[in-house]
Amino acid sequence: MNAKTLLITGGAGFIGSALIRHLIKTTDYQVINIDKLTYAGNLASLAQVVDHQRYHFIQADIADATRMQQLFADYRPAAILHLAAESHVDRSIDGPAAFVQTNLIGTYTLLEAARSYWTTLRGSEQRQFRFQHISTDEVFGTLGEHGLFSEASPYQPNSPYSATKAGSDHLVRAWHHTYGLPVLVTNCSNNYGPYQFPEKLIPLMILNGLAGKSLPVYGDGQHIRDWLYVEDHVRALQLILEQGRPGETYNIGGQNERTNLEVVNQICSTLDSLQPTTSGRTYRELIQFVTDRPGHDVRYAIDASKIRRELGWQPREDFDSGLQKTVQWYLDNHDWCKQIQNGHYQQQRLGLQELGL
Template identity: 60%
Template sequence: MEKIIVTGGAGFIGSALVRHLVLDDGVEVIVVDKMTYAANRANIEPAEKTGRCRLVVADICDQARMTDLIKKEAPDQILHLAAESHVDRSISGPHDFIETNVIGTYSMLEAARTYWSSLQGDAKERFRFLHVSTDEVYGSLGAEGLFHETTPYDPSSPYSASKAASDHLAHAWHRTYGLPVVVSNCSNNYGPYHFPEKLIPLVILNALEGKPLPVYGAGSNVRDWLYVDDHARALSLIASQGRLGETYNVGGRNERTNLQVVEAICDALDVLRPTSRSRRELITFVKDRPGHDQRYAIDATKLETELGWRARETFETGLRKTVQWYLDHPDWWQPLRKSVYSGERLGLETNVKA
């Protein structure tokens, strides 16, 4: 049976990938996760119940431990998703982003190189290292155009700068050492099990509780939205069939302004959980995020033509599934709102920490 290590596998995108690999592809998965605030073991419970998924609580920055773990587990692939990922948190506390996203990626690449160098024959030919990144490394688009794999990097936030650095490390380890690396860059993900600091789950939960729905600036910033299960399928495909040393962009072709997203959530909730007043009345415009990129949009043509991937969910179908999941799973999100993150504004310049 194929064995895969997934770093950050108890987080949002990582757990969707783990569930896909175990439940759909039938492989064995070792989840490596530090279990920080955004990780949740409940996210991988369906995979663990099969007996083909195990959690190892560890820090990817511990290179010696990663080297020992990879040697012991002898995986066919390493899918590296562990990262600090929230732009607002990177503004108020950039240190953790540099530590995890840059140093942690270096640690994983070196540990993987040590293991791969020891392999021979088919095992060495079969091994792959997938580095999972973001479209935010490309910076901001104007009203027209799309991000391509050849778009120059122009990161705006500490988060995107840390991910850009990690992308460059991954490519360098392939070019310098021959490590069989593939890189992916994705647009904004949404779906079940999304920690409620990000726009869509935050708005869903605030709206359910009758709280203000904060929209940065005029709400005109545009994002390309990708349903997380579609992304998980893409990552499995890229890791197995992507050309070594290449980058593949993953996007849903679902551009929406932030205001349109918030309004769509309000409308969906008004249908699924009606109240006497429209939830659009809760929309509140707040001071914009520092360095807020205006528009992201991914061209996924390379992934679609080379590997045959297609997004299955439109924004409308994916959003309805997402809203319904949060309505059906208060047992998952209520403890987080009470004890981990209650929805307060993050990333204000007055909150900057060394």
């Protein structure tokens, strides 16, 4: 086993690419990025590390059992951090099959490949191996006006996305309790920050606003989310990998509860300050309320006291500072945004497939 090699699935996605940039910048890990490059995977998000000697990209489907077993055998990692997932609720409503395939079948395939590899390890190498599974607070369903999701909260998923993520969490726990595989599970609140795919709320509002398009808000905009800056999240993931207890679950949240309407209004105010419209109108005039989506959970909020207490993690950004950095990043990175909006970033996937990679 190579004690400094990590396999990371979904490393071309939003959180995965942030994790890889963080690990290459701040540690001496060798990072093997495994990503299928679906619509949400973008190698441009890894431009900072693409030529680094400790980074290597492999285009592969986590549901391909033969390929996954071969990658474990080839790289003999100290851990796998599993972030690959279909994650957009609206897409899960329109086409749940892809979510079942990736989130459930893919996780099962990885667990079996990891278990097969883990059983070949001996002594301290076997004890030190970790399977770290990154999940979401949406598996817990919806909260009332009060209270927080803790690690002991019951699972009550309400969308095909959250149901498949809940199922994957259960699979990971079962492989720990049945087979002894040393796993770590994390459930995070809503992430935001640079390089996020623009179907998500915050980048969608920023880019729509800059383009003078409407800012669609579901229902009355009173759905509440707990917002976590992505760089705070990936610091927590590294800390859990290195110091977390096998078999444990850790909630990661920013303690930044906002209604969707509050978030959109704050984005508008930030844009008004950083890049006022040429017409002199405010961005808030673009807000448009639209029909609510089915199964839309009212409120999520995370109790992150366990990771704070046991591992000493604290977020460095509050919502005001994190949102300011996020809006500024989108203003400063028109080329990245343009590639997403015109679909050119998807040519990377097609080009790699033509090369047989």
